[in-house]
Amino acid sequence: MELRIENLTKQYGSFLAVNDLSAVLTCGVYGLLGANGAGKTTLMRLLCDIQLPTTGTISYDGQDIREYGDRYRNVLGYLPQDFGYYPDFTAMKFLLYMSAIKGLSKGYARQRSLELLDEVGLLQVRDKKIKTFSGGMKQRLGIAQAMLNDPKVLILDEPTAGLDPKERVRFRNLISSFSRNKIVLLSTHIVSDVEYIAGDILVMKKGKFIHEGKPDEIIHTVDGMVWECRVANGEVPSLEMKYNIGNMRTEGETTILRIISETKPLENAVNAAPNLEDLYLYYFSDEEDHVI
Amino acid sequence: MRLKQSARKREKMTKDRELENVLKHYTIPVINPGIRKHQITKLSADIQDMDYLPPQSFTGQLLTQLSFISGWIWLAQAGMLFLLFLCFFRADPFQVNMMMFCLASALSLILTCEMSKSFRAGAWEMETSCRYNLAQIFLFRLCILFGGDFLVLTAALVAYRMADGPFWQFCLFTLLPFFLSSAISLCALRRIGNRCNSAAITAIPLFSVNLAAWTTPLMEKGLSHLGLSLAEATPAITLLALALLLYHAGRLCTRAHYLSESSYAMQK
Incomplete structure (x- = not known):
């Protein structure tokens, strides 16, 4: 089973949202990492055939997804970034509706909906209207609908947005248990989510993949660029202006800084082991804020 | 009884022995492992699909979708019919025509609201990625809503x-505004797509149905220049609106x- 992206480009007017991307996705969890506006959502929409590419193709098991049509959609699960719901539907009715348009039989749909509601912790509120749900509950319902048809290709756009830490842990476990023999692609700018569950990471910037690989391999690309040093509290503002600071911790009159820099920033700075968060800051420090 | 059973058993054993003798003359064919593997894979896939993705007829899917149409629509249509029958026979012709006009506006508004709900709720993207995609969902919804509208309009007719209302007046005050405003709404919905806004989508049928009312005198004037009366031309114009x-x-x-x-593109 493979999802092949070949020379994919999507252009809006003169803006290139996706720029000549090529990749082969096989079974496993892929984390798509990038700042806002990097082209993640557009790529996901293209993968779900919600948008037409300007050029290039996407094929599933060797066949163009557009030719595959409803057979491709049969194996597809998708959670969009702006997950919409019918406010007057109850959680159960919503899942039954989604099951109906996914073509599931009524008996299977009922059983599967109950199973998933249980897995995402919404079984007790299955008969409550969605409009009464909190943001996190709605998001969990969205994740459940994407998994209804036991998809072979699961695409999740910002699935952990709005989830509290406990819910995020539950989500990670759910994805890990679900991902066997499946292609799971999840986009996020919550770096820790990707770090824990993704087997492979695709780093996207300005419509292109700038790095692809296992988390450990990718992290090595910023080896020697992460520094830690202790400075007087008064020096912090000037250093903040000058350097890309990943973390700071105040200890009395001094502050411990974690600086991402290609050169040694201060005399007393020592190299630190990089993590995915440092990598993100290294590549996206000039772009919009992110959540870690 | 026992004798009969043992005779049947003996007969079966004889048949089995005969079959064994026949089969002795044949060798068991060797199945190509490639073909065997291919068949098993194909059958497994078929079985998996059969399990929870049964082929569904158009009518079957239509009936399934019926249960997900907003309940208020049926209530509104039933209420309209009830009011219509309650007031109809007591009203004068002008009032009747106005009532019919209001009915057309309400039907068009209901159609537009229900058709646009995927966009308004933001569920369109999710629905597009399903087996029955958004285009097919629109088709199911339209079939159901047109079915309901057909019943209401037939009862009204x-x-x-x-x-004793003339048919052309029914066309002019009911069918023409309904067809025209619904056509404009669906056209707008197709063009606006995901940018759809509740207020705008409500305004479109109301505005277009009123537009139809305002332009009636102009239409009458224009037709008189062509030597036609409203009574003669309205059914044909209504058919044109239906085609649209x-x-x-x-x-x-x-x-x-x-x-x-x-x-x-503009956002970017």
């Missing part, structure tokens, strides 16, 4: 004719991609 409605309904239900990219 019967009442109108019973009150069907055209836009068809376009809406056959579109593959609903994301409005022009606005996206």
Whole structure:
């Protein structure tokens, strides 16, 4: 089973949202990492055939997804970034509706909906209207609908947005248990989510993949660029202006800084082991804020 | 009884022995492992699909979708019919025509609201990625809503004719505004797509139905120049409006991609 992206480009007017991307996705969890506006959502929409590419193709098991049509959609699960719901539907009715348009039989749909509601912790509120749900509950319902048809290709756009830490842990476990023999692609700018569950990471910037690989391999690309040093509290503002600071911790009159820099920033700075968060800051420090 | 059973058993054993003797003359064919593996894979896939993805007929899917149409629609239509029958026979012709006009506006508004709900709720993207995609969902919804509208309009026509109202006036005050405003709404929905806004989508049918009312005197004037009366031309114009409605309904239900990219380009 493979999802092949070949020379994919999507252009809006003169803006290139996706720029000549090529990749082969096989079974496993892929984390798509990038700042806002990097082209993640557009790529996901293209993968779900919600948008037409300007050029290039996407094929599933060797066949163009557009030719595959409803057979491709049969194996597809998708959670969009702006997950919409019918406010007057109850959680159960919503899942039954989604099951109906996914073509599931009524008996299977009922059983599967109950199973998933249980897995995402919404079984007790299955008969409550969605409009009464909190943001996190709605998001969990969205994740459940994407998994209804036991998809072979699961695409999740910002699935952990709005989830509290406990819910995020539950989500990670759910994805890990679900991902066997499946292609799971999840986009996020919550770096820790990707770090824990993704087997492979695709780093996207300005419509292109700038790095692809296992988390450990990718992290090595910023080896020697992460520094830690202790400075007087008064020096912090000037250093903040000058350097890309990943973390700071105040200890009395001094502050411990974690600086991402290609050169040694201060005399007393020592190299630190990089993590995915440092990598993100290294590549996206000039772009919009992110959540870690 | 026992004798009969043992005779049957003996007969079966003889048949089995005969079959064994026949089979001794044949060798067991060797199945190509490649073909065997291919068949097993194919059958497994078929079985998996059969398990929870049964082929569903159009009618079957239509009936399934019926349960997900907003309940208030049926209530509103039933209420309208009830009010219509309650007031109809007591009203004068002008009031009757106004009532019919209001009925057309309400029907068009209901159609537009229900058709646009995927966009208004933001569920369109999720629905597009399903086996029955958004185009097919639109088709199911249109079939169900047109079915309901057909029943309401037929009942209204019967009442109108019973009150001795001429057919062309029914066309002018009911069918024409309904067809025209619904056509404009569906066209707008197709073009606006995901940029759809509740207020705008409510305004479209109300505005267009009123537009139809305002332009009636102009239409009458124009027709008189051509030597035609409203009574003669209205049924034909109504048919044209119906054709326009069907055209836009068809376009809406056959579109593959609903994301409005022009606005996206401007944002970027």
